[in-house]
Amino acid sequence: MNYCVIIPARYQSTRLPGKPLIDLCGLPMIVRTYQQCIEVCPPEKVFVATDDSRIEEVCRSYNIQTIMTSESCLTGTDRIAECAEKIDAEVFINVQGDEPLFNPEDLKHMISRIEEHPGEILNGYCEILEENEYRSSSIPKVVFRPDGRLLYMSRASIPTTKSLGFEKSWRQVCVYSFPRTALKEFSQVSNKTTLESIEDIEILRFLELGWDVRMIHLSSQSIAVDNPRDVSRVEAVIREKGLL
DSSP states (O other): OOEEEEEEEOSOOSSSTTGGGOEETTEEHHHHHHHHHTTTSOGGGEEEEESOHHHHHHHHHTTOOEEEOOTTOSSHHHHHHHHHTTSOOSEEEEEOTTOTTOOHHHHHHHHHHHHHSTTOEEEEEEEOOSHHHHHOTTSOEEEEOTTSBEEEEESSOOSOOTTOOOSOOEEEEEEEEEEHHHHHHHHTOSSOOHHHHHHTOTHHHHHHTTOOEEEEEOOSOOOOOOSHHHHHHHHHHHHHHTOO
C-alpha cells in the first residue's frame, strides 16, 4: 500500500495563535507530534503541511519534510487534499498537529486497518471515561452503527438520556485516513457544508456528501491542545512519562 502521513499545521489558530510552535518542555508541539509518527513510519513518508513560513523554518531545522499550502484552505482536510496534488500516494493519513502525545501504536493500527478496508474513509475514536470530557464543547462526540460506520459527530453531549445524563459516550481521536478520490470530492466544495459549518467538525462534510466513514477504535492516550489549559496538562504528562 502506497500511503503517506501528513500533519497539517496552521499558525492562525483562533483559540491559541501560533499553536504548532508552542514550546512543550523544550520542543515545539509540531516536532513532538512528528516524532510520535516516525516511531512507526519511515520519515520519508511523513510530511508537515503548512501555510506559514515560521512553521516551515522550524520544521526544516529538524529535517522534517514540509509542503507549503495556500492560506485559503477551509480546513485541515482541505490542506491534505492540496498536498494530494503534490504527493504520489494512494492513501493519505492525517494526524493532527496538536496531538503531541499521540500514541504511535494507534498510527500503526490505523495503517493495518486501511489494508482491511481499501477505498474507505477511516477515523479514530475512543471511549469517554469522565463526564467533564462528555460535557466539553471542545471534544467531538461520536455515535456509530454496530458495524462501526459513523452516524453523526457533535460537540454536543451525545448520546444522552431523557434527563440529559451521561451513561456511555465516545470521542473522536483526530487520526484520519482518506483515499485520493474522497479528498478530491471533499476539496471541490467551495464552502463548508451545513452541518460541518454549524458543528465546526470537518468529517461531517464527508457524511453530507454521501460518503461512509468507518470509525476505528484507538487508545485514549492522546490529549489535543485546544486552549492554554491543555498545554499544562500535556507538559505534566511529558514529565511524568520522561519524554523530555
